[in-house]
Amino acid sequence: MSIEHVEQHADQASAPETARRAALLAALDVVQGGPEERFERITRIAREAFGVAGSFLNLAGDDLLFHKSQQADAVFPGATPLRDTFCGRTLQQDGPVVVADARVDQRFSDLPMVNNDPNVRFYAGVPLHVGADATKVGTLCLIDPQPRTLTADDVALLQELAVWAERELATGLDDDRIRAVLSGLQPQTVDLPGWTIGGTSIPHGIVSGDFHDWRVSGDAVDLTVADVMGKGMAAGLLAAGMRGALLARCNEVPTTAVAALEEQVAPDLSAAEAFATLFHGRLDTTTGILDFVDAGHGLVLHLHADGTESVLRSVDLPIGLHPIGIDRAVGQLVLQPGDSLVLVSDGALELWDSTLASLSRLGALYRRSSDLGAFLAGVRGRAIEHDPGDDLTVVVVSRDA
Incomplete structure (x- = not known):
């Protein structure tokens, strides 16, 4: 194949393929930033295994x-013209x-790196594929200033290292996929006359x-806010499992639902x-009565219509620490017209001074906000200004005056 043929083929790389590659690299989020040991390990092994002057994991x-x-x-600059x-x-x-x-290879003899420093003679590269359609996003390659050849076993080893690199790259996509799945578990807005949730x-x-949820069934609304100890993927997956377990019991009274949940997820x-700490209740929208179980959560602020407030305390241990078979305490409150509940995870406390006084400050922010949307925007703004360093969840249940 001539140089002209190769370059013509390169120029004709389809726009959709280039767009897919760009989208995948954006999702992988690995182009920016410094070296990562998960990739350094692969290129280090490749260089040592083949005894070459250089080994690279490149992204296009x-x-x-x-x-x-x-x-x-010799360290190459961060990026080189692809062509x-x-x-x-x-x-x-x-x-x-x-x-x-x-x-002497017409496909590559014109390249600057062949004719100028670093005077590459030997090259071996394997395309790296990522995504459901196996889009090529880069290469794992070897270079050397001396001519040399590879055996079939050598090529197979380089391909195995490339598979390893592909799996490391795909980890970013897996994270994105899980993020998308868990984000899709967020509850949908409900149109509930007389109430704002x-x-x-x-x-x-x-x-x-963290996870929060609400489910409407006739005149009843099941409300949940939970916080699994820890952050990141493991906590997110455990939270998703808890949410699913509660979803299967959304028509049961809180005590029964939480007992069954605990039996299922405690192992x-x-x-x-x-x-995990958990607040789970069932609200009767006709009377404003909320029956609930608070498993070690204790982060619920009741804003009364008269301007006063109170904090619901928890007397039970969290899910996973409470002895199985021991009944939990049952709570009840009444939301009068004009009352609101602000339910949060402990990340909300970190928006201010890490104490329960932060709940009052959050309540004050809610009272002076024009509506729920403005309040939630205020919470997000505060989180940007003052990173809580933890997962943050805020839920409001308000009865119209």
């Missing part, structure tokens, strides 16, 4: 090749590309260990050395 943008990980005596690289042309191939001596959840990391929490 629209017109630049980003050197995400490199093991070489002028071995890897840019390797991306046009379906499998491994091995160049024994680039000076809404909330927000802001994860500290990829996903939140998982124990295995993960975790626990």
Whole structure:
């Protein structure tokens, strides 16, 4: 294949393919930032295994090749024009590309890195594929200033290292997929005459260990706010499991629902050395009566129509710490016209001074907000100004005056 043919083929790389590659790189979120050991380990092993001058894990943008990980005596700049690289042309191939001596290989003999410093002679590269449609996003490659060849076993080893690199890259997509799934579990806005119910959840990391939910069934609304100990993926998955377990019991009274939930999820929490605080109640929208169970949560602010407030205290242990089979305390309150409940996770306390006084400040923010949307926007703004360093959930249940 001539140089002209190769470059023509490269120029004809489809716009949809380039767009997919750009979207995947954005989702992977690995181009920016410094070296990562998960990639450094692969390129380090590759260089040592093959005894070459350099090994690289490169990612391809629209017109630049980003050197995400490199093991070489001479450090390459962070990015190189894609068209002028071995890897840019390797991306046009379906499998491994091995160049024994680039000076006599018409596909690559014109490249600046062949004719100028670092005077590459030997190159071997494998395209890296990511995503359901196996889009090529980069390469794992070897270079050396001396001509050399690879055996079939050598090529197989390089391909195995490339598979490892692909799996490390795909971790970012897995995180995004889980984030999307868990974000999709957020409750939908409900149109409930005489009542306003809404909330927000802001994860500290990829996903939140908090969850909140509300389910309307006739004149009843099941309300839940929970906080799984810890942050990140493990806490998020445990929270999703708890939410599913409660969803299956949304027509049961709170004591029955929480007891069944605890029996189901306590082993998982124990295995993960975790626990969860939980507030779960059932609101009768005709009377304003809320029956509830508070499993170690204790972060519920009752704003009364007369301007006073009170905090609901918890007397029970969290889910995963409460002895199975021991009945939990049952609570009840009445939301009068003009009353509101503000239910939060402990991340809300970190918006101010980490004490229960923060609940009052949150209540004051709610009272002076024009509506629920303005209040939640205020909460998010406060979180930007004063990072709580934890997952943050705020839910409001308000009865019209």
